[in-house]
Amino acid sequence: MSKMIRLSLGPILYFWPREQVLSFYEQVAESPVDIVYLGETVCSKRNLLRTDDWLEIAARLRGAGKEVVLSTLALLEAESELKRLRRICANEGYWVEANDMGAVQLLQGRPFVAGHSINIYNVKSLSLLAEVGMRRWVLPLELSERALTDLQDGRPQGVETEVFVYGRLPLAYSARCFTARAHHLPKDDCQYRCLDYPDGLTLATQDGARFLALNGIQTQSSQTCNLLGQLNVMRRLGVDVVRISPQSANNHRVVEIFRRCIDGELGLDAGSEELARLMPVGPCDGYWHGEAGMKQTADSARELLGS
Amino acid sequence: MMELVCPAGNLPSLKAAVDNGADAVYLGFKDDTNARHFAGLNFGPAKMSEGIAYARNKGTKVFLALNTYPQSGGWPRWRSAVDGAADLGVDALIAADLGVMDYVAERYPALNLHLSVQGSATNYEALRFYRERFSVRRAVLPRVLSLPQVQHLVANSPVEIEVFGFGSLCVMVEGRCILSSYVTGQSPNTFGACSPASHVEWKDGRNGLETRLGGVLIETYGEGCNAGYPTLCKGSFCVGGNTYHALEEPTSLNTLEILPQLQQAGVSAIKIEGRQRSPAYVSQVTRVWRAALDLCASSPASFAPRPEWKAVLDRVSEGTQTTLGAYSRPWQ
Structure with a gap:
């Protein structure tokens, strides 16, 4: 019998006020997720919580029975960022999620998670990282079910697979802060404008289609990736963990829907219908089906079936 | 002296780069094993041999870009591209994928390996990984670091550093933009x-x-x-x-202005973008950069870009304008 898929909550990708973060994780402690990824992964200027604060939240969540992983910055540019990274990587208590090869270098020889911004496109890469200590990897966002099938076939022993199944997709990182740019501010004097956009700042095309969400130096999809309907396929492929990426509103309802679907208390169609009401700009699932990431394939299939 | 590395999308461009003073040219095979997989571009085996012979004859090095990420079904294509490059005796292979680099390091340990910009290494801890695992000799930096960050990275880097000097500007960190x-x-x-x-x-x-x-x-x-x-x-x-232009304007990168600082920092090579551009572009840009690098090497203290250089480069730039990009803090 296959193991039960575990549910994880990714790191908060946005800049929320300290109180909001603390109360968010108070709720997470009570929520039915199994694994929580903690820490700042986007911008080192977002400093309302320090490493010690994150460690305190980590202890609280572990006390509530959660597995905690400390997540790290994806784009490392300054020595100060490396310094913080070294401290996180040297911690004794928790696994660390590497989001850059610099973190992999520091984590060699100890168990770690390779996040979705580590480029793992083939079995050779998977095996090489397993050799240096990787115990879990997150499927790169642009890869499909077919690519995952191939990777699962050659997956080394003792390595778990995680898939990003719900949330706005992080698509790119830059030296430039696009939120500051939208306010005609230089990054060095950004006035922490990201605080005004708890789910990112919407970028639309000139013909009015909501297209992307600007999140500081990160660019996200404005559509919410939703792969709830693929849970059975993932179970069959031996996926160990599915990840929900936090949003400021309705996060705990999303977690609950996934939990009930995983536990078989709620059908996938009914769950998808409930989720559809919780997405700010609608769903997308194209990457999973080997198409443009912004496409929504499941819905169009349903329309064809006339249901 | 910094090396000038120029794009060769086809044989006429390769000759243009070689004839106008490139120290090295970089090129790719005619398929998805490299990051300029455009119709009508790149080299079949015969043209590649011819190009390599032409470059050799004039003392110009040849780097082969194999800088995309193979998925399981594609692996034989990438493997034979590596084998082909090794047979051709290129001076370096530019790669990004861990699996490809692992294969090169194991199978062809004498072959110079460069980490492509698509490898997305922006810090010296990442460079240490590639150095220790695959004996990478050089890395091309993503266009995300400010000048002081480049200086700091070079000072701590275990490998030679190549940076982009001119050409179309990627706004996002390369290799991690989808x-x-x-x-x-x-x-x-x-x-x-x-x-x-x-x-x-x-x-x-x-x-x-x-x-x-x-x-x-x-x-x-x-x-x-x-x-x-x-x-x-x-x-x-x-x-x-x-x-x-919420992300970036149509503009090209141009670092002529900071050439003495890059040289002083210990940067090993300057890369010119544009394998998809015409042989005329390659001639003009290579000629300007050859002159600039020569002047910078001989008189770094008094170096200043000449107005006629800027005029030539502006004409072939996207949107006929250029920027220092991330090298300059205000751009960020």
């Missing part, structure tokens, strides 16, 4: 092209000529405006009620 596949299904990592031409549409709309990528409106050009290629990150979009 905007293109979000819209078209094809990205630099998976397919070897960003904003691929097969997904571009040009159409007259209500407000002028519209360019779309994968159906997404990237730009609208009023009468008399010069329409440009709809590269996703250089379009005009609406944010907070304003319509502007």
